[in-house]
Amino acid sequence: MAASNKTGGVDVSITTNDLRQAHVLIRDGIHETAVMQSASLNQMTGASLFFKCEHLQKTGSFKARGALNAVRRLDAQQASKGVATHSSGNHGAALARAAALQGIVAYIVVPTNAPAVKKANIALHGAQIIECESTLAAREAALADVVERTGANYIPPYDDARIIAGQGTAALELIDAVAGLDAMVVPVGGGGLLAGSLIASAGQMQVFGAEPEMADDAYRSFTTGVRVTRHTPKTMADGLRTTLGEHNFVIIREQCQGILLVSEAEIGAAMLLVWSRLKQLIEPSSAVTLAAVLRYPEHFQQKRVGLILTGGNVSVTDFSPTP
Amino acid sequence: MAASNKTGGVDVSITTNDLRQAHVLIRDGIHETAVMQSASLNQMTGASLFFKCEHLQKTGSFKARGALNAVRRLDAQQASKGVATHSSGNHGAALARAAALQGIVAYIVVPTNAPAVKKANIALHGAQIIECESTLAAREAALADVVERTGANYIPPYDDARIIAGQGTAALELIDAVAGLDAMVVPVGGGGLLAGSLIASAGQMQVFGAEPEMADDAYRSFTTGVRVTRHTPKTMADGLRTTLGEHNFVIIREQCQGILLVSEAEIGAAMLLVWSRLKQLIEPSSAVTLAAVLRYPEHFQQKRVGLILTGGNVSVTDFSPTP
Numbered sequence: 001m002a003a004s005n006k007t008g009g010v011d012v013s014i015t016t017n018d019l020r021q022a023h024v025l026i027r028d029g030i031h032e033t034a035v036m037q038s039a040s041l042n043q044m045t046g047a048s049l050f051f052k053c054e055h056l057q058k059t060g061s062f063k064a065r066g067a068l069n070a071v072r073r074l075d076a077q078q079a080s081k082g083v084a085t086h087s088s089g090n091h092g093a094a095l096a097r098a099a100a101l102q103g104i105v106a107y108i109v110v111p112t113n114a115p116a117v118k119k120a121n122i123a124l125h126g127a128q129i130i131e132c133e134s135t136l137a138a139r140e141a142a143l144a145d146v147v148e149r150t151g152a153n154y155i156p157p158y159d160d161a162r163i164i165a166g167q168g169t170a171a172l173e174l175i176d177a178v179a180g181l182d183a184m185v186v187p188v189g190g191g192g193l194l195a196g197s198l199i200a201s202a203g204q205m206q207v208f209g210a211e212p213e214m215a216d217d218a219y220r221s222f223t224t225g226v227r228v229t230r231h232t233p234k235t236m237a238d239g240l241r242t243t244l245g246e247h248n249f250v251i252i253r254e255q256c257q258g259i260l261l262v263s264e265a266e267i268g269a270a271m272l273l274v275w276s277r278l279k280q281l282i283e284p285s286s287a288v289t290l291a292a293v294l295r296y297p298e299h300f301q302q303k304r305v306g307l308i309l310t311g312g313n314v315s316v317t318d319f320s321p322t323p
Numbered sequence: 324m325a326a327s328n329k330t331g332g333v334d335v336s337i338t339t340n341d342l343r344q345a346h347v348l349i350r351d352g353i354h355e356t357a358v359m360q361s362a363s364l365n366q367m368t369g370a371s372l373f374f375k376c377e378h379l380q381k382t383g384s385f386k387a388r389g390a391l392n393a394v395r396r397l398d399a400q401q402a403s404k405g406v407a408t409h410s411s412g413n414h415g416a417a418l419a420r421a422a423a424l425q426g427i428v429a430y431i432v433v434p435t436n437a438p439a440v441k442k443a444n445i446a447l448h449g450a451q452i453i454e455c456e457s458t459l460a461a462r463e464a465a466l467a468d469v470v471e472r473t474g475a476n477y478i479p480p481y482d483d484a485r486i487i488a489g490q491g492t493a494a495l496e497l498i499d500a501v502a503g504l505d506a507m508v509v510p511v512g513g514g515g516l517l518a519g520s521l522i523a524s525a526g527q528m529q530v531f532g533a534e535p536e537m538a539d540d541a542y543r544s545f546t547t548g549v550r551v552t553r554h555t556p557k558t559m560a561d562g563l564r565t566t567l568g569e570h571n572f573v574i575i576r577e578q579c580q581g582i583l584l585v586s587e588a589e590i591g592a593a594m595l596l597v598w599s600r601l602k603q604l605i606e607p608s609s610a611v612t613l614a615a616v617l618r619y620p621e622h623f624q625q626k627r628v629g630l631i632l633t634g635g636n637v638s639v640t641d642f643s644p645t646p
Contacts, residue, residue, distance in 0.1 A: 034357065040447075055602050056602055060602065117599075124363075272639055275604050275639045276440075276604075276639055279378045279379055279383065279603060279604040279605070279635035280602060280603065280604065281598050281599075281602040281603065281604050282602070312602035
């Protein structure tokens with residue numbers, strides 16, 4: 001199924017075929033991650049849940065997919081200049097790693113207040129880190145400066161056809177691995193993964209976005225039809241604080257079944273359930289999907305439901321085991 | 324390879340064939356758990372590490388294997404009386420679940436001070452819980468009482484040929500899954516899993532036990548040749564506080580390459596590495612294996628090394644995510 005072409009002036013003509021091509025292009029550089037089930041979570045929800053484990057992906061999140069697809073779509077001339085982005089999180093690490101894999105340079109603009117664990121994850125892959133103030137204006141200025149200075153190719157974190165197609169390969173693998181899914185639940189921040197999952201679903205199942213109440217721009221954009229571009233999210237789900245992208249909004253508005261809001265308490269409880277039942281260390285952003293299944297049983301009971309666990313980059317050093 | 328028969332009056336004639344038979348007997352009631360790898364942990368250790376994920380086993384630990392093997396080896400007459408044990412940990416849950424699977428009753432003697440998470444795991448499977456004081460004498464008295472009253476079959480946690488054969492199937496699966504292992508590292512508490520792993524290895528690789536310095540009875544027994552039967556362990560690795568079993572000691576003394584001691588700090592650091600790199604929520608007892616590989620590189624560098632992650636039953640509710 002193709003998203004409509006050039007709706008509202010935005011080119012969103014991405015097809016399942018684009019996702020298949022992206023999958024072929026990146027396959028040797030990513031993990032085909034496992035799909036897990038839990039008898040006790042199935043019993044608790046009255047559904048058959050299939051968890052796609054993208055926290056086990058290279059760099060610890062699905063972002064490895066889109067970044068590698070974008071980097072590998074550059075021609076040799078472009079690639080020789082390297083790539084650049086601004087990111088305080090998983091996209092920065094994913095782009096750094098994709099560049100390292102291709103043997104090209106990556107410039108990552110990182111706000112000074114970014115979590116140490118995420119900065120370390122970026123540095124691990126040998127990227128050049130450019131620190132700046134944490135405001136969006138400062139980040140964009142620093143990025144513009146490095147792009148002008150080096151000629152590096154800007155690779156946006158989510159609002160980009162190459163990124164959407166790359167992220168969608170996670171849903172593609174889930175659909176290929178689990179026959180007869182009735183529904184899929186996908187976290188929505190910038191919307192790249194949700195848009196890609198909608199295209200992957202090809203209209204064969206209901207696809208829901210799951211979003212924190214404390215970062216509800218996708219919900220408000222979806223219900224009003226007007227994309228929210230400014231908000232000040234305070235959610236613990238740090239991967240979902242970004243604002244819905246323009247391309248992604250067009251695809252989501254046309255094809256998504258709905259955006260399901262969950263509270264911070266529900267996110268925390270669902271994260272602990274995944275930790276204790278699946279024994280998988282996911283970050284809070286990954287937990288919004290199970291939180292949504294628990295809060296809105298009317299959509300999921302007796303159904304076969306795919307949930308994407310998006311990442312596992314959470315700082316664990318504060319934890320003390322209780323003997 | 325068979326362990327010697329009746330060494331020192333103890334019958335330890337368990338063969339790899341017994342393990343194969345146990346595997347056939349329990350296979351439909353357990354998970355064949357995944358084997359995971361991590362590029363960054365390989366880089367850090369200079370070895371190729373293969374983690375056998377028994378924390379993803381039914382009931383959250385490898386104990387599900389031995390318990391099911393023991394229960395399924397009862398004849399109909401015996402089974403009709405049910406099973407009993409005393410346990411504050413994973414064996415209790417494993418036996419409760421094995422009994423439930425066979426439709427027989429389980430009596431689990433639990434000290435009043437057992438962690439709530441472990442008590443809940445036992446109750447989950449419908450066992451009859453008998454609370455008692457936490458001393459060994461009180462536990463044994465309560466167990467003797469319930470066995471006399473009900474005729475239930477006592478299923479010991481580790482010092483038992485059926486248990487050893489069942490636990491050894493975890494190592495058997497690991498060896499079948501990973502060609503050309505040079506070494507295996509296995510946590511040692513009561514020694515059932517280590518004894519079973521030694522039999523599974525059939526002398527084809529080096530097998531090490533890994534043990535907390537704070538619970539070093541297996542190390543002292545192994546090095547002196549005299550089994551330590553009294554000690555007061557204080558380790559955070561609560562699954563390894565038990566004392567080495569008599570049968571297990573005979574097998575370990577004859578076949579084990581060595582017992583590697585690790586400190587509490589090393590256990591904690593290794594646990595956080597598994598959490599942050601593998602994204603797997605293991606309990607402290609599982610972390611002694613990686614801790615040993617890090618502390619004793621001379622045994623493992625450039626080798627293909629299998630490590631058994633034994634369980635994931637750790638309380639996570641104290642954790643606060645850092646956004």
